[in-house]
Amino acid sequence: MPITILPPVVEDQSPYQADSDDSMSVDSDEDVEMTGVSRPHKRPRLQANSNIGTGIVTPGEVVTDDPQWMRGHGTYMNPLSTSIIATVAGNVQKTNKLLSVHPLRARYTPEIGDLVVGRIVEVQSKRWKVDVAAPLLAQLPLSAINLPGGILRRRTSADELQIRTFFSEGDLVIAEVQSVHQDGSASLHTRSLKYGKLRNGVFLAVTGTGGSGSASSSVKGGVGASAVGSALAAPGGSGTGGVVRSRRQVWTHETANGGGEVDIILGVNGYIYIYKHTDGADAASSTTENVSITRLEEVASSSIYSSQNDDISPQTRREIARLSQCIQVLVQYGVRVDEETVTGAYQASLQVDLEVGDDEDEEDEWRQEGREYLQGAKGGRIIQLLALDLAQQKNRKKA
Amino acid sequence: MASLPQIAIPGQRLGSLSSYSAGPGTHVQESFIYASIAGPVIADPAQPKIQPKPTLRVSRVISPKDLQPQNASTSDAAKPKPRYNTLPAIESNVLARVTRVQKRQAIVSILVVLDESEHLTSSQTASDNDNIASILTSAANPENHSGTDDLRFQALIRKEDVRAVEKDRVVMDEMFRVGDIVRGSVISLGDQSSYYITTARNDLGVVMARSEAGNMMFPISWKEMRDPVTGAGEPRKVARPF
């Protein structure tokens, strides 16, 4: 069946369904909360002595009257009173005595040290303008990249003339935020061998993430994502998803089905790149001790500005596509995207394939290769399995 | 080796990649060389070491000498050649008019891209100058300065590319003035709009300029030109006259 047409989804859950999982408002370091706390239908107003730090507030809503709190992002204070008022719709967060509201959905706000994936949109005479999903384009100065032929080499005017040979429009780069300007725009650098031009893989933009991982990407009237998701008690509650700042944004994944090793970069800005693991770069970074600086440069620069893909086997391509779909499923169901969930979803998708493979007839030849479309009914099953898996892990940890 | 046609039209098969290599004005499709523009077909002889096979190209410039290579000397009385759409490329020499002089760079608009063949043989340059004399005289005329710049490719001469020596002491105002005609060499295809040009060679720099008084000046040294009427000298980065 090439076309699937579904009836529209009527979202008839409780209007406050989104904040059914209160614990999400706390620091995102904690593990995903599994227990779906059922809330009273009518939400108590947050007043002076009420329990601050719960639920969702809307702009203009008084978060607290208590003068002991300091106001943080997403709030403001009337100079004449002590009450802290929300300026965005989102979850209340407490960090010691600092009270801030994290928007449910916002564009990425760059912070120093963030690992981001960006796309070059403009080449200027001494710098590039890079789309990093932030409100403003980030800039990557020519002086902030590794020039081929030695890290200690001075930038010359000849480099300026061939700026386009390093990066040009459309190229994807992995970079780090070096500084954030007054207006919120970022300056990037790629002065590390880990950074540079991306190739050998696919790009994926997780829409609507705010960097710190608050996003609601379920689309009303979309293909029933939110409805199915909540029916299955999706982990992490609905309304959150996307990439979060975490310990590891980049890791190598050992794929099944002969796919070999695949690298995944989760840019904090919600841009994701999945590509075939290459040994060359790995050798360069892992043998740092043994290789002299200049030699290292030679090894690294042999691929850093290349736009030629290596030979990639169909198996690897298929597993890269599977990983990319897994991430899309996570986003569709409002689950945060990090190493744990991506790995979990990948394993779950393999399991789903086994389940389906058993009872499916051979009627459809396209279904043979295990490269089905995952975003559909299967997506729900993946999430279900993932939730189980994560819950088990958590219990084990507690025990 | 099949004989080559004298004239090709786009899409015409010229020869196999096994016996020729593809030059300008041609393209390759399934190991055959096809013409991509209409014009005379020229086979440049093979050069040992660099180019083992003769290079096939279709010429953009239609001149009699291309058609009768054996009596090239007779074509010295060159009539104006029809010149077609040459895009500035790296290392091509251009003539450009200065449109703005800023502290760190001069902005010029490219009037004409000189042929590669022309700067190879210096004897040809004289006739080449004749060819473009009309362009230059009209361009150097202050009345013609407005209007057509939008249709010309813009280029920059950065301060550090003006001359090869004493780069730090370059003052742009003493190198170029608006309206000067400059011979330069393209060093980069540049950013969105501008090309980059260098004049850091003896034969590059201002070739034609008018003085403050409005008279054509003649070069007296590598950094000065003089008004024949008033006798006043003005500083310029002067190209070596031939």
Add this chain to the structure above:
Amino acid sequence: MSNQRQASSASQVPHLSPAELSYLYTSLSLPKNPIRPDGRSPTQFRPLSAETTILPGTNGSARIGFADGTQAIVGVKAEVEKTVLAADTLDSRSLAQHGDALNREGEEGSAAVSGQGEWVQMSIEIPGYRDDDALPIFLGEMMRESLVGSVENKEEMAGGLKARLVINKRWHWRLYIDVLLLSQPLSYPLPLLSLTTHLALLSTKLPKLKSTGEEDPFFDDDWAAAEYLYPRSKPSSGPFHPVRPPVTILVVSVGENIIFDPNREEISVADAVLAISITRSHDSDALKLLSIRSIDPPSRLTQSGIPNSENVNMIGSTPAENPSQEEVSGVWRPRRGGVKRSVVARMIKTVLGKGGVGEEVLEGLEGVEVH
């Protein structure tokens, strides 16, 4: 900037790196089983949700949403209008009628019987585009031409949609089809718009005519009695060949593969892009081809990759003065040239063939509930 370029062409200019393009092209052109970035099979469409009759103020309406959030709404409105012969025609027969009364009975003004294509008006609104930009105009013309062109010779629908709009010799319906895309398109919006228009037309009802013959028309004011523009009743016997509005399907070819409903990334590496309009045939189960249009593949506008051997930033590379024109594996080259006839024929066949994609799409649309 980029908007300007978009406006000059009917296709969107992609912003993908040469490495991405090369990866995608190779994945999609793998012989026999292309790997699509979202795991779909070559003939699989993106799932969509659809509903009809959502706008009470219209004669027919529909909404379709993709999972990525793009949605289209189509409203169909019908107005009664007096039939005037176009000013640019000198109808010989109308002249003849002045002088020659004999001709009157035998020949009616043909326009009055077959209807005019102008009676169907279509407007497309796409956010981010002006209404005189190439894309909306191109899409509008494409969808309109298959709509008014679908001549059917079946009893209820003789002469196709145009003829259905004729009330009598002096009066006719004018149909306004207004297509609204709710957000900037994330992919080439043609399939979305076409499917939505199809559903909206399926759900379109016209009031039941109470007058007869050449009198001024008046209608039954009971909406329940209104009749579908495209009749939905099944005949009691015999095979059922309903008359249906056309559907335009977007097909691309990448290498040897033929891929349906491409998303933006897929279309930007395509060798050829065709929009094929089809409808059900009136006298058999077969499908009928209504129109084919080629769409400028955006891959022609992309930036080419630089092979490692020519990359100035690579060690041991030799920057070639005259870039080599041979294909290097793993390096993207913008597509150039056209498409072979055999490929076009295969694309059409995949759509039209028995049990082909076209049939399944129409079947899927038939399954949508129409109130």
Add this chain to the structure above:
Amino acid sequence: MADRRRINGPPGGTRPPVYASLQESTTGAAQRAQRQRQPAELRKIFLQTGMIPTASGSSYLEFEPSASLAAARANPKSLIPPSSALKVACTVHGPKPLPRSAAFSPNLVLTTHVKYAPFAARKRRGHIRDASERDLGVHLETALRGAIIAERWPKSGLEITLTIIEAEDDRWWGDAPDSHDASWGLMNVLAGCITAASAAIADAHIDCLDLVSGGVAALVSDESNSASSIPRLMLDVDPAEHRSILSACVVAYMPARDEITEIWLKGDSSRAALEKGDDRSSHEALIDGAVDAARGANTVLSEAVRESITRSIAQA
């Protein structure tokens, strides 16, 4: 959208005066132009390049008028000419720098403008480009972009302007509008535009894969009772010569590579009378017919380009 900047003619167009003699003749024998050519015979094409000295490249193309036009001229029965034949002028400007505001482009940026002269068709056209003219421009752009080697001209733009001096009729003028559906003439116009533009591009020495030419084929049914008759395949149809065109196809075709850069087919092509033993489906036959027509146009095109290059060599 009304054009407020100009004083336009009467909004509805004007009718030519109708004289008594016309009425007589229309009641008499039908005056419809008759196709004198064989089904596979094309109209002659006049094509010359380099007519406009200020442009980088230019061309002028004219189709041979229908035989009936000459007959009508010689023996005027009516003031209305029985048919029209395409006349197109094409200019190419560039490559020239892109406007300052434009983004970097690694390729030649092609823009096409197709404009009917106000007097090109029987009905007067406005000065502002209407939807069908823009639509034509898009088709033309698709056709040409496939032939041009755009990466040879980074950062540059090429502007191609086609002025249609005389358009093709969509139907015989005596027929009611839309009695057999619209704008078949448009397809002839497109085919002519493609051939003309290709010549002008070659004249401007822009790198191309091949000379691309346009061709039209159609399924026509000339019997009055179109339902029973079986439509026949004809190349290069003049819509004024036929009672009913059921479907038509225009292609832009590059013979050296045997590739199509643009295809536009419309109408009902489900039935056609093909020769016995011909097992192509009718739409395939239609496309092949259009390709054959384009091949024919290509012989004229390559001759014109060759002629222009020989001419300029002779001048040099």
